[in-house]
Amino acid sequence: MNSAMGIIITMESIMRRITLFILVIALYMIPTLEVYADDQRGFIKVRDKDGQEVCLYENSYALLIGVSEYTNGWHKLPGVKNDIPLIKTALEEHGFKVIIIENPTYEKLDQEYRNFINKYGQRPDDRLLLYFSGHGHTMKLAYGADMGYIVPADAPNPNLDQTGFLSKAMSMQQIEVYAKQIQSKHAIFMFDSCFSGSIFDITRAVPANISYKTSRPVRQIITAGDTDETVPDRSIFCQQFIEALKGEGDTDKDGYITGMELGEFLQKKVTNYSKNSQHPQYGKIRDQFLDKGDLVFQIKPTVKQINIPTIESDQPHIDVRNKPSNIMMAGSSFMLPGLGQYKGERYISGTTFMVLSLGSLVTSIIGYLQYNNAMEKYDNSIKEYHNASNSDSILIAKQAMIKAHNDADNKYKFQQIMIITTGSVWAINTLHSLFVGPAKSENHNFHSSDVGLNSYGNDNSVYVALTYHF
Missing domain, CATH: 3.40.50.1460 (Rossmann fold)
Structure with a gap:
């Protein structure tokens, strides 16, 4: 029983960590979800x-x-x-x-x-x-x-x-x-x-x-x-x-x-x-x-394209896109696995970390539920063992109790492995963002056809934006 109680106390600590992890992800995603919902509703x-x-x-x-x-x-x-x-x-x-x-x-x-x-x-x-x-x-x-x-x-x-x-x-x-x-x-x-x-x-x-x-x-x-x-x-x-x-x-x-x-x-x-x-x-x-x-x-704003005369240059262009620093990427990945990679335009690795993190987290939760069920069976087998009235029923109840204990122990070990796996994926994902950083852009020669001047708005309000096509 002491061993079982120790397992329960450890699992409670682990579940608190999982709950905290889920809450952090949920809080991070709430602003995005609210914006998406407003867009969908057409507010x-x-x-x-x-x-x-x-x-x-x-x-x-x-x-x-x-x-x-x-x-x-x-x-x-x-x-x-x-x-x-x-x-x-x-x-x-x-x-x-x-x-x-x-x-x-x-x-x-x-x-x-x-x-x-x-x-x-x-x-x-x-x-x-x-x-x-x-x-x-x-x-x-x-x-x-x-x-x-x-x-x-x-x-x-x-x-x-x-x-x-x-x-x-x-x-x-x-x-x-x-x-x-x-x-x-x-x-x-x-x-x-x-x-x-x-x-x-x-x-x-x-x-x-x-x-x-x-x-x-x-x-x-x-x-x-x-x-x-x-x-x-x-x-x-x-x-x-x-x-x-x-x-x-x-x-x-x-x-x-x-x-x-x-x-x-x-x-x-x-x-x-x-x-x-x-x-x-x-x-x-x-x-x-x-x-x-x-x-x-x-009424949606109108967009007009203004053509600019072609000008050739052999000078490589300067990448003016705002790319996050390694630390910013690592912080994003720590909050939500794969997010930092997405911000750094490393989409394949970002998707991989998201899928691995979600899979290991879901498997950990399933493992915990299976372990919880096994522990209930173990508790019931203990009660049956204490309530046994003769040698035959005591022997059968003891064997059932040992089997239930072994099953709970196996479920506990599996849960531990999945918790370690989830944490490892999380840590590797964060370190990957920190040391690998954003994707590098290839230099190419400047050409004026890459530049567009757009005007937005109606007769009362006009906005002008200079854009560069990469």
Whole structure:
């Protein structure tokens, strides 16, 4: 038993060291993981005209619905099939996760709107865009008001079956219900269709600058045209929406496109390019709690390459890349095996040390768990030995106890070997970084084609960088 207790005390000391090692690695990796997570989520922060930071979105989601195959009296729209993938690509470049639904019936359309909102529209700091491309229609209701409808694949033509149309088409009142079910603060509904915009206030105001008010809740709507207008199958609205996202929609050149800017841009461009046959409508729904903010797209800086005349020189170039010192590499490798080698551009050795360290550490932990299990069996065999009541049972229990002790001893020895191996790999990895240092670059003759002058930014902010290509 004394021997067993000694083994347990030693293993506790070893496990404390392993735990410390894991904690050190975890603490070192936390900043990297946080940056990676923010990049993946597409977290967006903007600055207002006074330079104050306004935090807007953690995630961005888009639902794209395209109806091209109509089956009940409407002409088909083959161009929709081409438009939806183009919009998907443009939105993905702005950090949106995109879901595409094609040719839904009324029941499918209703289900997909609800599913999308329930899954992606419940987090306040997310941004939603819901886009419909297909036929739209406006009807004069019995009490005199106009009501706009979007037309799913199975809705009949109202000129042939008005009752069937009303049971299958989706009214703007239903869209308003969806809009109010969303918990995300910013959502925009876009319709590449023409119908009456009866549920929202049509806007003519000049878009406001980015400010703290921008982050307040809003439900915005943009349509491709007004009542009784016709949208061509080759969509001007779609083309100009994509151009807007590329930067043309940033009418005030502040690096951002707000929902109001987008509506104003589409109204001007589509009206012009359609030769005044389409008049897009845009605005916010009539709700005092959902008409204060403004959805925002962030424009990526442009990059322009400036060519420099060719100049030859026989002088070897000076390696100006910032390379870590041997001590810095050793410190990094001590914190995380292989990291110093990576910083010194010794990628093969860095990968090797990372794999060896991780493998030996995992094997050590597995060995400890196996040893722990063996010790439990050994303790149980001791109890059985003391509880044995006759010579035969005592003999059997003694043999079982000896076997369990030997098994625990073997597991302990294996654990010791793996601990020594892990420590050795760690030490060798650190010494390798300290004495070998960063990779050396080969000299080559300077040539002006290796130099590039890049400018970044928009009309308000421009950054210039001189780069050398190795």
